[in-house]
Amino acid sequence: xxxxxxxxxxxxxxxxxxxxxxxxxxxxxxxxxxxxxxxxxxxxxxxxxxxxxxxxxxxxxxxxxxxxxxxxxxxxxxxxxxxx
Numbered sequence: 594x595x596x597x598x599x600x601x602x603x604x605x606x607x608x609x610x611x612x613x614x615x616x617x618x619x620x621x622x623x624x625x626x627x628x629x630x631x632x633x634x635x636x637x638x639x640x641x642x643x644x645x646x647x648x649x650x651x652x653x654x655x656x657x658x659x660x661x662x663x664x665x666x667x668x669x670x671x672x673x674x675x676x677x
Contacts, residue, residue, distance in 0.1 A: 595625055599672060600665040603631040604652035623647075628675035630661045646675050 601622040619637075622629050629647035631637050641647045648661040665672045 595622075595627065598622075598627050599669075600628045600630055600647070600662070600675075602658070602662075603629050604650065604658065605632050606652055626676040628665060628672050630658065630665065648675075 601618070603616060603619045603622070605616065619629055619631060623646055629641060630650060631641055631647055632652040633649035638649055641649055648664065650657045650661050652658075
């Protein structure tokens with residue numbers, strides 16, 4: 594199933610114990626060359642935006658999450674670059 598994924602969604606609520614550490618599944622997706630759509634926090638921004646390996650969203654904004662999913666689906670070349 595992972596090999597057929599266009600992207601993986603890793604959104605966590607902005608809780609203190611979640612914003613300072615990336616979840617293991619996010620790292621698993623990145624190692625599988627799959628772009629991630631993840632919560633925007635300072636640490637995650639450094640990892641994801643700093644390495645252009647996915648998109649950042651505010652986890653409580655469904656429209657922003659939907660727009661990120663739409664971008665991945667409608668821009669396959671960009672998604673592939675993010676995965677690499």
